[in-house]
Amino acid sequence: MTLGGFMLRRLASIIPTLIFVSIIVFSLQQLIPGDPAIAMAGDELNDEAVQEIRVKYGFDQPFYVQYFKWIGNVVVGDFGASYRNKMEVLDLILTKLPVTLQLAVFSMIVALIIGIPTGIIAATHKDSFIGTAANLFALTGVSIPHFWLGIMLILLFSVNLGLLPSSGYVPPWEDLRQNLLSLIMPSIVLGTGVAGVITRHTRGAMLQVLSSDYVRTARAKGVAERIVVSKHALRNALIPVITLSTIEFGQLLSGAILTEQIFSIPGFGKLIVDAVFFREYAVVQGVVMVTATLFILLNFVADILYFVVNPRMRSANG
Numbered sequence: 001m002t003l004g005g006f007m008l009r010r011l012a013s014i015i016p017t018l019i020f021v022s023i024i025v026f027s028l029q030q031l032i033p034g035d036p037a038i039a040m041a042g043d044e045l046n047d048e049a050v051q052e053i054r055v056k057y058g059f060d061q062p063f064y065v066q067y068f069k070w071i072g073n074v075v076v077g078d079f080g081a082s083y084r085n086k087m088e089v090l091d092l093i094l095t096k097l098p099v100t101l102q103l104a105v106f107s108m109i110v111a112l113i114i115g116i117p118t119g120i121i122a123a124t125h126k127d128s129f130i131g132t133a134a135n136l137f138a139l140t141g142v143s144i145p146h147f148w149l150g151i152m153l154i155l156l157f158s159v160n161l162g163l164l165p166s167s168g169y170v171p172p173w174e175d176l177r178q179n180l181l182s183l184i185m186p187s188i189v190l191g192t193g194v195a196g197v198i199t200r201h202t203r204g205a206m207l208q209v210l211s212s213d214y215v216r217t218a219r220a221k222g223v224a225e226r227i228v229v230s231k232h233a234l235r236n237a238l239i240p241v242i243t244l245s246t247i248e249f250g251q252l253l254s255g256a257i258l259t260e261q262i263f264s265i266p267g268f269g270k271l272i273v274d275a276v277f278f279r280e281y282a283v284v285q286g287v288v289m290v291t292a293t294l295f296i297l298l299n300f301v302a303d304i305l306y307f308v309v310n311p312r313m314r315s316a317n318g
Contacts, residue, residue, distance in 0.1 A: 006307050010300055021292045022074070025285055026067050074289065080282030082275075089286040092271070097290070099169060100260070100267035103190070104252035106183050110191025111198055112245065116238075118195070119202025123210065124229060126203075134199065141196025146189050150262040153185045167264035186263045190256060194248045201244050205237035239306065246302035250295040 054060045058069060073079070079089035087095075122134035158166035164185055170178040209215060210233050218228050253268070260269035268287055275283035 010303055022071055025288050079286035082280055082283050084278050089282050093290055096267050096271045106187035107190035107252050108249050110187050111194035115195035115198030116202050119199040122203040123206030138196040138199035141192045147258050150189045169265045186259050189259050202241050205240050209233045209237045243302040243306045246298050250298035253294055
């Protein structure tokens with residue numbers, strides 16, 4: 001199968017997935033306790049004002065009517081407005097998305113720098129103390145809660161040593177140095193968790209490749225172990241790691257809520273927590289829909305990368 005045909009097949013499955021996700025996202029509003037009209041009325045809490053809001057935003061209409069009206073607006077980029085921020089939800093999302101995107105990129109860099117070498121070490125020294133230590137690191141990275149690690153880093157590097165800012169975010173165009181300093185600790189918090197996952201998958205893939213026939217043949221021919229690992233084994237072992245990293249990056253975009261709260265980073269995580277607290281349903285729906293869409297698209301990219309780098313998959317889909 002050609003790359004174009006594979007992409008069309010995957011795109012055909014994305015559309016019904018997005019429709020299903022949109023129904024789930026919109027339905028969640030019905031499960032949230034409280035009346036959105038009352039929350040939006042604020043200080044003008046009287047029956048007449050509440051009823052006027054219900055009519056204005058369609059809260060008095062049946063569920064399916066509200067859904068089709070909402071999804072029709074979403075298709076053209078209209079997620080509604082934030083009554084607290086006095087902004088369109090799409091503008092609010094476009095303001096917060098670059099912050100979370102930068103944090104996710106930095107965290108992924110940390111994860112790859114730590115995870116891949118550690119996984120290689122764990123595979124090539126599987127019966128030694130170094131290999132055991134690498135496995136222990138992977139387990140620790142996956143197990144440590146983000147909120148605890150974040151607090152410990154703040155206590156060490158901000159309170160005790162005074163080297164890094166404890167919280168806040170400065171855009172790179174205002175102060176690049178301060179921007180980088182403010183992202184070091186949250187990137188480590190998120191990156192170490194992903195690094196543990198990448199370590200385990202890299203180790204498993206390397207062990208499988210190192211036991212393959214062509215690697216044994218290379219060793220029998222007297223090829224140096226360093227060349228066997230770096231040239232013959234690693235190239236094939238990284239195929240599943242590439243797809244895993246793409247999926248993990250999508251999770252970083254949607255799963256940094258606690259970390260952003262701890263470090264007061266004004267990204268997607270903090271935005272959705274504040275929106276839930278103030279019952280801004282349009283903001284919650286917009287953020288969840290965008291993050292779900294990004295995650296689905298990143299899975300699509302992961303499938304394409306896997307198809308490109310894995311010739312066996314191309315032949316299997318032929």
